[in-house]
Amino acid sequence: MTVSSDTVMGIDLGTQSIKVIIYNPVNRKIVSTTSHPFELTSKNDGTREQHADWWIDGFNSCLNRIDPDLKKSVIAIGVSGQQHGFVPIDKKGNVLAPVKLWCDTATGRECNEIMNAVSGAEECIVAAGNPIAVGYTASKIRWLKKNNPVAYAKMHTILLPHDYMNFYLTGHKTMEYGDASGTGLLDVRNKCWSKELISALDNDRDLTPCLPNLINADDIAGTINESRAKELGLNVGVIISSGGGDNMMAAIGTGNVEKGMLTASLGTSGTLFAYHDEPAIDPNGELAAFCSSTGGWLPLLCTMNCTVATEQMRDLLDINLTSMEELASEIPPGSEGVITIPFYNGERTPALPDAKGSIFGLDTQNTTKAHLLRSAMEAGIFNLKAGIDAFKRSGMTFTEVTLTGGGSKSALWRQICADILNLPVRIIKQEENAAFGAALQAIWAHKKHIGKAEPIINITKEHLDLDFEKQHTPDPVSVKQYENIYKQYQSLIKLIATQYK
Numbered sequence: 001m002t003v004s005s006d007t008v009m010g011i012d013l014g015t016q017s018i019k020v021i022i023y024n025p026v027n028r029k030i031v032s033t034t035s036h037p038f039e040l041t042s043k044n045d046g047t048r049e050q051h052a053d054w055w056i057d058g059f060n061s062c063l064n065r066i067d068p069d070l071k072k073s074v075i076a077i078g079v080s081g082q083q084h085g086f087v088p089i090d091k092k093g094n095v096l097a098p099v100k101l102w103c104d105t106a107t108g109r110e111c112n113e114i115m116n117a118v119s120g121a122e123e124c125i126v127a128a129g130n131p132i133a134v135g136y137t138a139s140k141i142r143w144l145k146k147n148n149p150v151a152y153a154k155m156h157t158i159l160l161p162h163d164y165m166n167f168y169l170t171g172h173k174t175m176e177y178g179d180a181s182g183t184g185l186l187d188v189r190n191k192c193w194s195k196e197l198i199s200a201l202d203n204d205r206d207l208t209p210c211l212p213n214l215i216n217a218d219d220i221a222g223t224i225n226e227s228r229a230k231e232l233g234l235n236v237g238v239i240i241s242s243g244g245g246d247n248m249m250a251a252i253g254t255g256n257v258e259k260g261m262l263t264a265s266l267g268t269s270g271t272l273f274a275y276h277d278e279p280a281i282d283p284n285g286e287l288a289a290f291c292s293s294t295g296g297w298l299p300l301l302c303t304m305n306c307t308v309a310t311e312q313m314r315d316l317l318d319i320n321l322t323s324m325e326e327l328a329s330e331i332p333p334g335s336e337g338v339i340t341i342p343f344y345n346g347e348r349t350p351a352l353p354d355a356k357g358s359i360f361g362l363d364t365q366n367t368t369k370a371h372l373l374r375s376a377m378e379a380g381i382f383n384l385k386a387g388i389d390a391f392k393r394s395g396m397t398f399t400e401v402t403l404t405g406g407g408s409k410s411a412l413w414r415q416i417c418a419d420i421l422n423l424p425v426r427i428i429k430q431e432e433n434a435a436f437g438a439a440l441q442a443i444w445a446h447k448k449h450i451g452k453a454e455p456i457i458n459i460t461k462e463h464l465d466l467d468f469e470k471q472h473t474p475d476p477v478s479v480k481q482y483e484n485i486y487k488q489y490q491s492l493i494k495l496i497a498t499q500y501k
Contacts, residue, residue: 005073006024006025006026006073006075007022007023007024007025007031007070007073007074007075008022008023008025008074008075008076008077008078008439008442008443008446009021009022009023009074009076009077009078009439009442010022010023010077010078010080010249010432010434010435010436010437010438010439010440010442011059011077011078011079011080011165011435011438012080012081012246012249012432012434012435012438013055013059013079013080013081013082013161013162013165013246014038014082014246014267014268014434015038015040015050015082015101015102015103015268016037016038016040016268017035017036017037017038017058018035018036018038018055018058018059018062019033019034019035019062019432019435020032020033020034020035020059020062020063020066020435021033021432021435021436021439022066022070022071022073022074023436023439025443025463028463030430030432030436031070032066032067032070033432034061034062034063034065034066035062036057036058036059036061036062037058038050038054038055038058039054040101041098043106045106046104046105046106046107046108046345046346046353046354047100047104047106048100048101048103048104048105048106048345049098049099049100049101049104050085050098050099050101051095051098051099052087052095052099052164053095055161055164055165056168059165059168060232063232063233068233071232071233071234072233072234072235074234074235074238075235075237075238075239075446076238076239076240076241076442076443076445076446077169077224077238077239077240077241077442078240078241078243078249078437078438078439078440078441078442078445079162079165079166079169079240079241079243079438080162080243080244080245080246080248080249080250080434080435080437080438081160081161081162081163081164081165081179081243081244081245081246082101082102082161082245082246083102083160083161083179083182083245083246083247084101084102084135084136084137084140084160084182084183084245085099085100085101085102085137085160085161086099086100086137086140086141086144086158086160087099087158087159087160087161087163087164088141088144088151088152088155088157088158088159089155089156089157089159089164089167090154090155090156091156093167093171095164096148096151096154096155097144097148097151099161100140100143102135102269103135103268103269103304103345104135104140105134105135105304105345105346105353105354106143107134107139107140107142107143108134108139108346108353108354110138110139110140110142110143110146111132111133111134111136111138111139111353113142114132114138114139114142114184114197114200114201115131115132115200117199117200117203118196118197118200121285124197125281125283125285127187127194127196127197128184128185128186128187128188128194128196128197129181129186129187129188129189129279129281129289130181130184130188130285130288130289130290131285132184132197133184133285133288133302133348133349133351134346134348134351134353135302135304135348136182136183136184137158137160137182137183137184137185138183138184138185138197138201139184141158141201141207142201142202145201145202155210156210157173157210157211157212158183158207158210158211158212159173159175159212160175160179160180160182160183160245162179162243162244162245163175163179163212163243165243166221166222166240166242166243168228169221169222169224169225169228169240170221170222170223170224170225170228170240171222171225171228172221172222173212173213174212174213174214174215174221174222174242175211175212175213175214175215176214176215176216176217176219176242176243176244176293177191177214177216177217177291177292177293178217178244178245178248178290178291178292178293178294178298179243179244179245179248179293180214180291181288181289181290181291182245182288182290184197185197185198185201185211186291188279188281188289188290188291188297189279189281191214191291192214193208193211193214195208198211215242216242216295217242217244217292217293217294217295217441217456218241218242218295218441218444218445218448218453218456219241219242219445219448220239220240220241220242220445220449221240221241221242221243222239222240223236223237223238223239223240224236224237224238224239224240239442239445239446239449240442241438241441241442241444241445241446242293242441242445243293243438243441244293244438244441245290245293246265246267246434247265247271247273247290247298247300247302247434248290248292248293248294248298248437249293249433249434249435249437249438249441250263250265250273250404250405250433250434250437251263251273251275251292251293251294251298251437252293252294252437252438252440252441252456252460253404253428253430253432253433253434253435253436253437253438253440253464254402254404254428254433254437254464255402255428255460255461255464256273256274256275256298256402257275257292257294257296257456257457257460258275258457259274259275259276259277259396260274260398260399261274261275261398261402262274262391262398262400262401262402262423263401263402263403263404264384264401264402264403264404264405264417264421265403265404265405266306266307266380266403266404266405266406266407266408266413266417267306267307267405267406267407268306268307268308269302269303269304269305269306269308270302270303270305270306270380270381270383270384271300271301271302271303271384272300272301272384272387272388272391272401273290273298273299273300273301274298274299274391274396274398275292275294275296275297275298276296276297276298276299276394276396277296277297278296278297279297280297280299280394280395280396281394282299282390282393282394283393284390284393286301286349286350286386286387286390287299287300287301287387287390287391287393287394288300288301288302293441294441294456295456299391299394299396301349301384301386301387301390301391302348302349303347303348303349303380303383303384304343304345304346304347304348305342305343305344305345305347305357305379305380305383306342306380306383306384306405306407307380307405307406307407308342308344308345309340309342309344309357309376309377309379309380310324310373310376310377310380310407312342312344312357312376313372313373313376314373317369317372317373319369319373321410324373325410325411325412327369327370327373327374328370328373328374328377328412329412330370331370331371331374333378333416333419333478333481333482333485334378334481334482334485335361335366335371335374335375335378336365336366336371337361337363337366338359338360338361338362338366338371338372338374338375339359339360339361339375339379339485339488339489339492340357340358340359340360340372340375340376340378340379341355341357341358341359341360341379341489341492341493341496342357342376342379342380342383343355343356343357343358343496344356344357347383349383349386349387350386350493350497352496352497352500352501354500355496355497355499355500356500358492358496359372359375360492377410377412377413377416378416378420378482378485379489380407380413381413381416381417381420381421382420382485382486382489384420384421385420385421385486386490388421398423399423399424400423400424400425400426401417401418401421401423401424401425401426402425402426402427402428403417403425403426403427404428404433404434405433408427411470411472414427414470414472415472415475417472418472418473418474418475419474419475419478419479419482420482420486421474422474422479423474424471424472424473424474425471425472425473426466426467426470426471427466427467427470427471428464428465428466428467429464429465429466429467430463430464430465440456440459440460440463441456443459443463444456444459447459
């Protein structure tokens with residue numbers, strides 16, 4: 001940045017809310033944080049949808065609460081967005097249908113249809129590096145073709161949530177490799193669209209023209225549209241970086257931009273991801289072979305249910321966050337036999353899109369609020385533990401894990417994570433890691449744009465700080481207990497899988 005008054009904006013378009021931060025890179029301070037909540041349309045068939053205009057209204061609500069002079073100091077914007085969402089737009093840029101989200105499991109049949117068209121999941125991995133998991137964008141496109149043929153016929157461009165925000169700001173339709181790899185249509189080895197997978201979507205229509213131009217992670221999506229700048233109170237000429245999926249941006253926001261680092265995101269979904277400088281293809285298909293939003297790759301394991309489990313229990317029991325922490329802390333590791341299988345949204349890893357939540361091991365002594373809450377917290381991490389084995393299959397090992405997401409604010413949950421994963425836990429001082437990662441990417445892109453390019457690793461090292469007071473180390477006794485409980489957890493998953501396949 002050239003002068004101390006210059007700031008950057010990071011936007012995190014999430015499932016539950018949109019958050020906007022403004023960061024001063026010279027003073028290294030977040031000088032403004034605003035957010036706006038979202039509703040979610042849910043149906044019994046697994047449908048999970050939002051309307052794109054909710055996002056725009058929420059963004060405008062955030063900006064209306066920011067000081068006008070501060071908005072005028074912004075020189076670059078980065079956008080993080082929930083992955084996999086499908087935003088179909090027509091020639092004029094109008095959104096044609098409600099946006100199916102990452103947690104939508106109503107398209108399980110379409111996943112199988114796409115993979116069968118290329119001779120199965122294994123051939124899908126050969127063609128593009130990934131099977132078509134439930135939640136990926138590809139199956140949502142096929143679902144639209146079958147269920148809303150009028151909108152499908154009008155579809156001119158396929159965008160992801162963060163791409164739609166970039167389009168709103170710039171008028172340009174772009175996509176970068178990290179978020180694009182979550183569509184299921186990108187050949188992640190060669191970083192290009194897969195002809196085989198695109199053909200599998202629709203034998204009669206070539207959808208290649210509907211896919212936006214792919215840009216590099218340090219490129220810009222464009223500069224803000226002049227009329228949009230005036231409407232939002234921003235300066236003309238503000239650059240919009242390529243942006244990326246929320247996991248890709250959280251990787252930047254936790255410094256996960258070099259080999260050997262592991263991040264766990266404890267949000268609505270649970271994710272484990274690690275930077276790699278070459279494609280990391282899991283032959284079992286459990287590990288998503290994604291690209292990063294920093295020029296490399298970001299192999300990732302995603303579960304559909306993490307804080308979902310605790311939120312369900314808190315709502316049921318009418319417990320606030322502070323009380324949840326206090327009650328769950330009273331119960332020992334393993335919740336005295338209570339084991340929760342938290343598949344409230346169905347599940348992507350393991351692939352059980354039609355599964356439901358289950359609670360095992362209840363008796364007259366452990367059927368209490370405290371036991372149910374602690375078991376729900378443990379379940380979110382058990383679901384991630386399988387990812388460690390998947391990373392090992394790809395030749396990656398780790399000595400610590402960085403936590404992000406809402407669950408990382410809980411001291412108890414941080415300790416549970418350290419004990420179940422058997423890794424030291426660290427926390428970054430800067431909160432809202434996805435939004436902050438988007439802001440750091442904006443700095444990176446701006447530096448390149450003005451001819452002062454700098455490696456992203458230098459930028460993360462300069463602007464990220466560890467919170468040493470929130471670090472946790474595994475407790476050897478708890479680690480051993482959890483190893484045995486995890487075996488029971490896996491056995492129970494095998495049991496319920498017979499009911500939902």
